[in-house]
Amino acid sequence: MAHRVAIVGSGNFGTTLAKVIGENLTERHEGELSAFVPEVKMWVYEEMIGDRKLSEIINTEHENVKYLKGIKLPPCVKAVPDIREAVKGADYILFVVPHQFLMSTLGQVKAEDLPKNATGISAIKGVHIEGDSIEILPVSISRLWKIPCGGIAGANIAQDVAECKFCESTIAFNDPKVDDKVIENWRYLFERPYLRIDVIKDVVFQQLLGTLKNVVAVAGGFVDGLNLGCSTKAAILRIGMKEMYKFARTFFPEAHCSSETLLESCGSRRYNRHVFRW
Structure with missing residues (x-):
């Protein structure tokens, strides 16, 4: 069965990573990512830009004019205003929403609606604090959506990545249910000539x-x-x-x-x- 990619979030960094993944799915469709459907569904919190919906602008002009103005997106990036529709059938799910909205966002999707082989990666900075307990966000995602989840982080900013300036990021995954092929696929989704990816276990x-x-x-x-x-x-x-x-x-x-x-x-x-x- 073909793999599908979804992105939960469409802000500055979410749109940037959609561009990165979209480029890779387009260029590597005959190679390392041949098992993937060449499409990125990106959940967009719908907003009106003048008299037009933001999702409509992204899908017709291939640009997120509010959060990543001036940067063209690959045509395979599709803005979807319904989060359930965005993640439907996706087994590679990237999370890039502001940390204060993560829990309410996750609550809009039922774990049983996701593919059994789904995995996630969080690009969100922050932790979840409840009472006197502290929890890293990949654990929060795993707990609520019942999927293995790792993280991606690095010393970079969205605009530099979007403008293809060389930078680095690190993927961290440490779940025995996730095999090396899945982690390798995640690396292929992110790695570009301008974006170097390392992989570690220390999530x-x-x-x-x-x-x-x-x-x-x-x-x-x-x-x-x-x-x-x-x-x-x-x-x-x-x-x-x-x-x-x-x-x-x-x-x-x-x-x-x-x-x-x-x-x-x-x-x-x-x-x-x-x-x-x-």
């Missing part, structure tokens, strides 16, 4: 680094704003990485988080540092 630390790095980036902005110099910033970064590792080992002791994950592409983008320098 927990990868997710925490993507979340906690923003705290360290804010501290870096304070250093700039106070004109404290590069030596102080270097100290802040080192202490920040040490504290992120300690956080992971403290709150997720069973995950056996590896310090080697710090060497993966889970760094900080300049945005937070720039904002907080003033």
Whole structure:
């Protein structure tokens, strides 16, 4: 049975990854991704842009004029305003919605409506906190949709990826129910000449680094704003990485988080540092 790809989310980064995957499904359809239907269904939270629906604009003009203006999408990317229709039959599902809306979004689909062989990857930064418990988002997705879920994260921003500027990302998967072929397919879906993909098993630390790095980036902005110099910033970064590792080992002791994950592409983008320098 042919594989199908769906993307839950159509913001800046979701649309960018739809472009990446759409390019690969088009160019690799006779090669590594020959087992896939050459189509990406992208769930769009419907909005009106003037007198036109955003989904209509994406499907006719092949551009997300609100969230990724000026970047053309492959024709195989189809905007779908009904989330149930978007994920119907999809066994490779990418999640890219703001973390505060993830739970309500997941609640719109029943787990039994998904293919039994479905897997997911979260590109969402954040964690789910309920009471005194903390949960990484791939675990939240697995719990609610009953599918194995990994993560993708990296030191990159959507606009750079969309403009084909070289960058890196890291896929993390650590579920015994997911075989190597599935993970390899995920890598083929994402990897481009301008986007290098590594694969690791340390899902927990990868997710925490993507979340906690923003705290360290804010501290870096304070250093700039106070004109404290590069030596102080270097100290802040080192202490920040040490504290992120300690956080992971403290709150997720069973995950056996590896310090080697710090060497993966889970760094900080300049945005937070720039904002907080003033």
